[in-house]
Amino acid sequence: MANKRNMQPHKTQMPEQKPEIRNSNFAEVAWGYTAEMAVNEAKRCLECKKRPCVEGCPVGVEIPDFVAAIAKEDFQAAYDIIIRTNALPAVCGRVCPQETQCESKCVRGIKNEPVAIGRLERFAADYAMSTEQKGREKAASNGRKVAMIGAGPASLTCAGELAELGYEVTIFEAFHRPGGVLIYGIPEFRLPKEIVAKEIEGLEKRGVKIETNVVVGRSILVNELFDKENFEAVFVATGAGLPTFMNLSGENLNGVYSANEFLTRINLMKAYDDAYDTPVVKAKSVAVIGGGNVAMDAARCAKRLGADVRIVYRRSMEEMPARNEEIHHAMEEGIEFHLLTAPTEILGNDEGWITGLACRRMKLGEPDESGRRKPVEIQGSEFVIDTDCMIVAIGNTSNPIIMNTTPGLDVNKWGNIVADEKSGATSLPGVFAGGDIVTGAATVILAMGAGKAAAAGIDKFIKEKHN
Numbered sequence: 001m002a003n004k005r006n007m008q009p010h011k012t013q014m015p016e017q018k019p020e021i022r023n024s025n026f027a028e029v030a031w032g033y034t035a036e037m038a039v040n041e042a043k044r045c046l047e048c049k050k051r052p053c054v055e056g057c058p059v060g061v062e063i064p065d066f067v068a069a070i071a072k073e074d075f076q077a078a079y080d081i082i083i084r085t086n087a088l089p090a091v092c093g094r095v096c097p098q099e100t101q102c103e104s105k106c107v108r109g110i111k112n113e114p115v116a117i118g119r120l121e122r123f124a125a126d127y128a129m130s131t132e133q134k135g136r137e138k139a140a141s142n143g144r145k146v147a148m149i150g151a152g153p154a155s156l157t158c159a160g161e162l163a164e165l166g167y168e169v170t171i172f173e174a175f176h177r178p179g180g181v182l183i184y185g186i187p188e189f190r191l192p193k194e195i196v197a198k199e200i201e202g203l204e205k206r207g208v209k210i211e212t213n214v215v216v217g218r219s220i221l222v223n224e225l226f227d228k229e230n231f232e233a234v235f236v237a238t239g240a241g242l243p244t245f246m247n248l249s250g251e252n253l254n255g256v257y258s259a260n261e262f263l264t265r266i267n268l269m270k271a272y273d274d275a276y277d278t279p280v281v282k283a284k285s286v287a288v289i290g291g292g293n294v295a296m297d298a299a300r301c302a303k304r305l306g307a308d309v310r311i312v313y314r315r316s317m318e319e320m321p322a323r324n325e326e327i328h329h330a331m332e333e334g335i336e337f338h339l340l341t342a343p344t345e346i347l348g349n350d351e352g353w354i355t356g357l358a359c360r361r362m363k364l365g366e367p368d369e370s371g372r373r374k375p376v377e378i379q380g381s382e383f384v385i386d387t388d389c390m391i392v393a394i395g396n397t398s399n400p401i402i403m404n405t406t407p408g409l410d411v412n413k414w415g416n417i418v419a420d421e422k423s424g425a426t427s428l429p430g431v432f433a434g435g436d437i438v439t440g441a442a443t444v445i446l447a448m449g450a451g452k453a454a455a456a457g458i459d460k461f462i463k464e465k466h467n
Contacts, residue, residue, distance in 0.1 A: 008083050009112035012041040014119050019332035023303050026188045026272050029329060030094075035075070040072035040125040044115050048107050053117060054438045056105035058449030059157070063102055063117055070120055079128040082121060087160035087203065088131065088153060088448065090195045093122025095186060096445045097323050129198050138207045142166035144462055147231040149216045149402065152180020153444045154237035154435030156200065157206045157451030158458070166467055168207070170231075172214040177268065180239055182444070184268040185260075187297050189304070191266075216403035222409075226430065232465070233458045236417060237451065240396040240436035246289070250346025251392075255281050255354040259290070259298045259393035266301045283307045283389030287357050289343060290393035291320040296327065298391045299335050310336040310385065312343060314362050314375040340364070342375065344382070346390060357385045396441050406431070416440055423457030424450065432458055 014037070016022075016030045033041065045067045053063045055095060062081055069078035082089045098118035106114030144167050148155035151173035159169045164445050177183050179196045204210065216238075225231045243253055243258030262280070265271045271278035286302040291313035303309045311330070313320060316339050320327060331337070340362040347356040361381035364373035398415045410418040410427035417426055417433040424432035434450030436442055 001026075008040070008044055011113045011116040011119075012037050012044075014116075015425070019329075019334070022189065023300075023333035024306075026304055028192050029189050030127055032366075033119055033123045035073070035123075035127075036361060037271055038070050038075075038120060039073055039118050042067045042120055044108060045071065046107055052100045052105040052107065053115075056102040058101065058445050059452050061102075061121070066124060067115065067117070067120055075124055075127045076131075078120075078124040080284050082124055085452075086448070087157050087178055088199045088444075089121050090125035090199055091182060091191065092445055092448070093118050093120075094191050094195070095182075097443055099297060099324065101445065125327045129195075132415050139166045141168055141207070144168065145170070145229070145231045146458055147172060147229070147234045149222075149224045149234065149236045150174075150180060150238040150435075151178035151200075151210060151212075151439075152181060152237060152239050152435060152447065153198055154239075154447040154451035154454075155180070155235060156203060157448040158434070159451075160203050160206065161455030162450055162458060163203070163206045163208050165455075167459075167462075168209075170209040170211060172220075173210060173212045174215045174238075175268065176212050178210045178212060181241075185294070186265040187263070187267055187301050188272075189300070190297070215401070217405040222406045222431065228317075232462050233432060235424065235451075235454050235458065236402055236426075236431065236433040236437060237435040237447070238399060238402055238437050239447075240398050240441045241418075242397045242399045243392065244395045244397060245392055246343065246394065248343060248346055250348055250354065253346055253348040253354045254348060254352050255283065255389045257281075257389070257391045259288075259294045259391050260396065260438065261293070262298055262391050265303065266305075272301070272305060277342070281389050283387075285387045286310070286389045286391060287312050287343075287385055287387040288391045288393055289313075290395075291315065291322055292393065292395075293322045295391075295393035296322045296330050298393050300333060301332055301390065302389070303333055303335055307389065308336075309334075310338050310387075312338045312341050312357070312359065312385070314340065314342040315372065316340055316364060319364075319372045338385070340375065344375070347384065354388060354390055355386070357387055357390060359383055387388070396436075398437050398440075402437075414440060419454075420457070422453055423460070424454030425457055425461070430461065432461075456458065 003182045066078040066081040102117045103114040149173040151171045182196045243260045269278040270276040271280040286309045288299040288305040345358040361378045362375040365376040368374040419433040419438045424434045432454045434454045436448035
């Protein structure tokens with residue numbers, strides 16, 4: 001174990017744009033570590049024998065090994081260690097909730113701050129990209145074909161794992177660009193699209209084929225992938241992209257968006273860039289409903305488009321599900337928080353545009369089924385928030401197109417595909433599923449973990465079929 005004496009108790013700070021500057025541009029907020037910063041932070045690792053941080057990683061990155069390589073200034077070795085188990089390290093280093101996963105298990109965090117594992121992962125990945133280091137080579141083909149439906153983090157991970165085993169993998173994506181939520185959901189200032197493109201390019205170099213503008217369930221059916229295209233297994237990872245609304249009066253008014261539509265227009269269709277003719281309301285005042293990461297993303301995008309922005313959330317700050325970092329950044333950027341507040345009606349004018357949001361104050365009662373205290377209305381506390389745009393960010397459900405066009409595929413009461421947690425196997429032989437289409441909306445890294453598990457399940461299924 002490393003010498004604990006004189007060890008820096010806190011994480012090495014990562015430089016970032018000042019809030020008053022970044023809240024009007026879409027450039028990346030955090031700038032990443034320099035080599036000196038990364039080495040300094042890596043030397044904080046205690047090199048624990050039991051390696052609890054690895055247990056906290058859904059894809060099983062050998063964290064102490066890559067951290068030790070950075071401490072020795074062997075940055076390429078660090079990257080090589082990471083990509084043995086993680087196909088998207090530059091993505092994960094930016095958007096994973098490390099504070100509740102690997103870093104929550106870090107022994108240094110017992111008395112001081114944990115090692116900044118996510119920042120170090122980002123550094124290693126960015127180093128490899130900036131120096132154009134080689135990733136993993138294309139494996140020899142085993143002649144077996146596997147299809148992925150959706151090009152989000154679950155499919156990208158599953159595809160990378162199977163390509164490494166020699167499978168001929170084709171990803172079918174409905175949009176014109178691959179990446180799923182990494183492209184249409186997470187804003188440029190948190191995850192630059194160039195980073196996602198480079199990660200995907202690395203997969204393509206390993207033999208993964210990607211076909212865009214293909215809507216499986218419309219352009220081609222799942223059973224046709226088997227019968228006509230000769231795929232031996234299909235992995236369904238279409239995410240949870242169907243927005244949930246509140247069923248309030250006035251939801252059809254102009255200026256009312258789902259967070260999905262708003263973020264897709266901003267991120268995938270580049271509405272923030274005047275060079276692109278993507279229609280989006282440039283509002284003066286925006287109300288974002290919800291308290292998760294998607295709500296923070298929508299609010300911070302709206303702020304960058306020039307609006308005064310407030311987040312309206314029916315519980316208190318302690319119950320807010322968004323990452324602490326995202327809440328902190330939103331507050332720094334001047335976004336207001338209206339807590340213990342619930343919308344009751346959306347108000348509009350004769351031209352059909354939103355003009356305000358009728359709300360009611362709330363108080364916290366007993367915990368609900370999620371374990372959080374249930375909000376209870378305070379009678380007589382009604383008030384109105386003047387706003388010319390409202391963004392609903394209260395969750396998503398699964399698009400039913402695959403389920404409705406694939407007979408025999410079991411779904412649960414929420415409309416999610418039923419799949420084995422360890423293998424991704426569904427009720428149909430050869431059909432596997434993972435990510436948000438199975439769990440409901442979750443994190444990027446959990447979707448990647450599901451893709452990794454499904455790859456092992458698919459490999460086992462195909463090998464057993466031919467033995």
